[in-house]
Amino acid sequence: MLIGLAANRLHHQTEDAALFALLRAIEPGIRELQLGLHAVGRTYDAIAAADMLHRYPQLVRYPYGREGGLMKLVAEVVGMGDGRTLDAAIYLTDPVDPSSIFPEALALKRQCVIHGKAFLSTVASARDWIEMERIHAGLPQDRNADRFHDYENQTLALIAHDALKPQMLEFAAQNFTLLSRFRRRVGTGTTGQNLNELAWSKGWPQDLPWVDRYNSGPLGGDAQIADLVLERRCQRVIFFEDPHVARQHEADIQLLERAVTTVTHEAVCTTTLKVAQRWCDAALLRA
Incomplete structure (x- = not known):
């Protein structure tokens, strides 16, 4: 597998910066x-300066971002052949750095979503993804990753744009037992109501919501869930984004994304069905 790797300056300025914490793990x-x-x-x-991944032959240097390095990763997510097709991208962003919303940064995520590949913008997401792939490869469990799988003590957010609400319902139906292990589930507007109706049809107690509903996205639901993330009260977000439509509440969506990257060591975020399902399959194998 090939992975694109980039980190904003904030994440490699000091010895305890996020990039180095991630690589050590x-x-x-x-x-x-x-x-x-x-x-x-x-x-x-x-x-290289930190002497990490010492003599690892499969670490390849790309140009600086200002010279098109990140743009090249976007093209490789789409696929360039000849050993230049990425399976995922790790991009540790600084939520207050303007470069996090440069066209190439936004395009990297968008193309990952379009092509069903993992876009890993937090330390927690990258650590979780590596462990998921280790499990699928039949390797022993990494006990240092146990905290990402303590579902009974975690809150899960389930969010989907209009065109992807049926996809979210199918995903929840297929993985209902696993998702029900979470201490709490939250969602926005119609998605939350649809998920509750699904749960009740599966025998969930009629007087209990399976998902605690917040406002719809355009009315601030994304911001409400962002607040949970920032308070470390929501540890995993599954957000099926539709990259093909203009979104009137784009600022709210970016707010939630920035909240996730602000607590980079704590929050796992998944943006495509393919990656979410692969995580569910790994979670069952890990159990």
Whole structure:
């Protein structure tokens, strides 16, 4: 597998920065899975300066972002052939750095969503994804990743744009037992109501909501869930985004995304059905 790798300056300025914390946690998995890493210039240089991934032959340096390095990763998500088709992208963003909303940054996520590939914008998301792939490869469980799978003590957010609400319902129906293990589930507007009706049809007690509903997205539901994330009261977000339509409440969606990256060590975020289902399958194998 090939992974794109980039991190904003904030995440590699100090020894305890997020990029280095991530690599310390996942380097064994990177080597076990023999992942190819296409790292944008400054990120590569920071890894080399810290003497991490020492002599790992599959770590490849790409140009600096200002020279098109991140743009090249976007093209590789789409697929360039000849060993240049990424399976996922790790991009640790700084939520207050303007570069996080540069066209190439937004396009990287958008193309990952379109092509059903993992876009990993937080340390927690990347650690969770590596463990998921280790499990699918039949490797022993990493006990240091146990906290990401303590579902009985976690809150899960389930959100879907209008065109993807049927997809969310199918996903929830197929994985109902696993999703029911979470201590709490939250959702926005119509998605939350539809999920409750699904749960009641499956025998969930009629007097109990399966999902605690917040406002619809355009009326602030994304902001309400963002607040839960920032308070460390929501640990996992599954957000099926429709990249093909103009979104009138784009600012609210970006607010939720920024909340997730603000608590980079705590929040796991998944934006496509394919990746969400692969996580569910791994969770069942891990159990």
